[in-house]
Every structure is written in C-alpha cells, then in structure tokens.
Amino acid sequence: MIKVVAIVGPTAVGKSALGLKLAKKFNGEIISGDSMQIYRNLDIGTAKDSPQELTEVPHHLVDICDADQRYTVKDFQAKAKTIITDLSADNKLPLVVGGTGFYLSSLVNNLNLGGKKDDNKYRQELVELEKSGRIDKLQAILKDEDPLAYQKIDIENTRRLIRAIEVIRSTGKSITEQDNGDKWADFYLIGLTDDRPKLYQRINDRVDKMVQMGLLDEAKYVYNSRDKFPQAKNGIGYKELFPYFEGQASLESCLDEIKKNSRHFAKRQFTYFRNQMDVDWYNISDDKNYQTDIETNILKFLGGQND
Structure with missing residues (x-):
C-alpha cells in the first residue's frame, strides 16, 4: 500500500522546516496541505516557504491558483491523491505538510465529499449568498438541513458552510457522519506542538x-x-x-x-488534530531529540528501506 507521511500541528510550530529536512533525508517531495498557499502572489501572509526552499525540494499544490479562483477541499483531495499516487510510483516519499485539518482528514479518511466534479446544481445559489455577505442565510440553511453539522462545524467560515450544505444535499448524509471510503493509502501523522x-x-x-x-x-x-x-x-x-x-x-x-x-x-488546529485524527505528537521543547525520534519512527513506518 502507498505510504504517506503527514506533518500537522498549529501554525508557526515548525512544520515546514521539518518537512524540508525529512524530504531531503527520505527522497521525498512536499505536498502543501494548506488552504491558502495555493494562491499566487500571496506569499508572506500564507507563510509559504522561501523561493530558495521551494527549489531545494519539489513542492506541490503551491501557487496553482489565482486569488479570484475558488478552490475547495474536493479539489484538494482529488489533486493530492493523484500526486501522492504518482510520487509513490516513482519511489518518492509523499510528505503532506500543513495545518488545514479538514484537508488532511479528506485524504487520510478518504471522505466521500459528494457530487460530481462538474455538478454545480447547488453551488451557484450558495456562492451568491456568500458574495452578498449573507452568512446568516447560509447558517440558516445548514441549521435547517443538517442541524448536526450546524452544531459541530465552524459556522463563521463560509467555505465550511457551503461544503456542509453541498454534502448533505448530494449524499443525504451529514458531513460530520461521512463513512470512510476504501483505504487507499497508509498514513503516518506526525504532530508538532510546543509549550x-x-x-x-x-x-x-x-x-x-x-x-x-x-x-x-x-x-x-x-x-x-x-x-x-x-x-x-x-x-x-x-x-x-x-x-x-x-x-x-x-x-x-x-x-x-x-x-x-x-x-x-493555533488552538483550534491543535484541538482538531488531537480529537479528530490519530497523530503521533512531539513536543519540540520537551524532546530535544524529537527530529531523530521522528526519523527513527518513519523508518519503522516505511519498513526500514531508507538509511
């Protein structure tokens, strides 16, 4: 089965720096798991790696969209799965690095996000509400159609609202109760945290x-x-x-x-990854040898094929 390493955790904890080191050591390439780094010309506020770092190790799903384009978790899931499959076929280690929890969950849990790629039956209505600032209307729709999701997701995030509405309408199931699809890859999730x-x-x-x-x-x-x-x-x-x-x-x-x-x-990120995913956590202050420990555990995960 395809082996994938993911580095998760709160913002500013050092995920990108670790990803670069691990990619160099394990013949890997980096797949951004960040929902904002996809946009061109938005480099500083999204904390992208520097131009030099982007050339040191191949990066994927960075600078792939203009900021006026919409990009969804469904887009991320489809593109990331293709990249991961291709990298594995080339004997490269796919390293997913980023802190957008639902993006990672869509991959690790192979979530059924509903609908066909070109199915815009409901989207235009919802997007128009978003453009007009009617988040209250989106919240009302979700509360009516999926009260469970209304209680559990961030209802101040319009993208989450729209996605939750689309999933309940397309699949008939709440986005919070999606069954995992067939397991398509084996993930080792590394979580960085700090005091x-x-x-x-x-x-x-x-x-x-x-x-x-x-x-x-x-x-x-x-x-x-x-x-x-x-x-x-x-x-x-x-x-x-x-x-x-x-x-x-x-x-x-x-x-x-x-x-x-x-x-x-950062607090929300840590809470999400701690409660929603099976993560192997490393406190970067408490464990001075955390990088060595991580490398050892990756070797075990990969079956010892790397030196």
Whole structure:
C-alpha cells in the first residue's frame, strides 16, 4: 500500500522546516496541505516557504491558483491523491505538510465529499449568498438541513458552510457522519506542538517578521481586490489590516489582532488534530531529540528501506 507521511500541528510550530529536512533525508517531495498557499502572489501572509526552499525540494499544490479562483477541499483531495499516487510510483516519499485539518482528514479518511466534479446544481445559489455577505442565510440553511453539522462545524467560515450544505444535499448524509471510503493509502501523522507560552511567542515573532518582509503591501493588494477574492479576503493576516487601510484603526492594534487571531487559530488546529485524527505528537521543547525520534519512527513506518 502507498505510504504517506503527514506533518500537522498549529501554525508557526515548525512544520515546514521539518518537512524540508525529512524530504531531503527520505527522497521525498512536499505536498502543501494548506488552504491558502495555493494562491499566487500571496506569499508572506500564507507563510509559504522561501523561493530558495521551494527549489531545494519539489513542492506541490503551491501557487496553482489565482486569488479570484475558488478552490475547495474536493479539489484538494482529488489533486493530492493523484500526486501522492504518482510520487509513490516513482519511489518518492509523499510528505503532506500543513495545518488545514479538514484537508488532511479528506485524504487520510478518504471522505466521500459528494457530487460530481462538474455538478454545480447547488453551488451557484450558495456562492451568491456568500458574495452578498449573507452568512446568516447560509447558517440558516445548514441549521435547517443538517442541524448536526450546524452544531459541530465552524459556522463563521463560509467555505465550511457551503461544503456542509453541498454534502448533505448530494449524499443525504451529514458531513460530520461521512463513512470512510476504501483505504487507499497508509498514513503516518506526525504532530508538532510546543509549550503554549513558547508557541504564542513564536506566533508573535512570526507576525513581526512578516511585517518586515512586506505583509502590509500584500494585505493592501488583497484589500484592493477584496470583492474578487472571496476566500483570500478572509485569511488571517489580511482581514485584520482592513480597518487600518480604511483609517478606522491603528496599525499597532491591527497587528495585535493578527497575533490574537493566529493564537486562537493555533488552538483550534491543535484541538482538531488531537480529537479528530490519530497523530503521533512531539513536543519540540520537551524532546530535544524529537527530529531523530521522528526519523527513527518513519523508518519503522516505511519498513526500514531508507538509511
């Protein structure tokens, strides 16, 4: 069976750096499991690897869409499965790196996301509601058609709302009760975590570094195109700066909001992966030899075929 290693965990914990090291050691290639790194010209706020790092190891599902294009978990699942299958056939180790929980779950659990690829029967109606800002209407539809999902998913996330509605309409089953499909690959999930104060400091430091790298210009680009960027405009690191561009808030307060929302996001990520997936966790502060331990466990997972 195809062997896949995935690196998960909260934002800013060091997933990308570990992915690069493991890819070099195990003849691997990286598949981004991040829902925002697919977009071209959005590099700083999405924390993409540097241009040099992107050339050191082949990366997939990075810079594949313009920001005005829609991209769904179903798109990710289909593309990632094809890439993983091709890499395995070439004796390359597929390394999925990213913190978008539902993306990883769609792969690991082979979720049936419903509908045909070209089935737009319901999508246009839902997308129009999203464009008009009627999240309340989307929430009402989901509450009526799938009350279980309404209680369990993030109902402030329009993409999750739309996907949950599509799945219940296409399959007749709640997205929270999807049966796993036939197992198509064997996954080893590596989870990185850190003591909370240290993780939060890493997040704060990364936001400061992003500002130095030009985050404001990138966020202004998103702000100026927000009517055309339905998904990117809601990204953490961009939306918090809109009040600054409008003269409604100070830069300092907006940056504090980015840091706060990033910390909250990190907490949600950890909770999701801890509760929803079978992850082998490593605390990067408690275990000074965590990278060596990870490499040893990958060798066991692969059956010892790598040195």
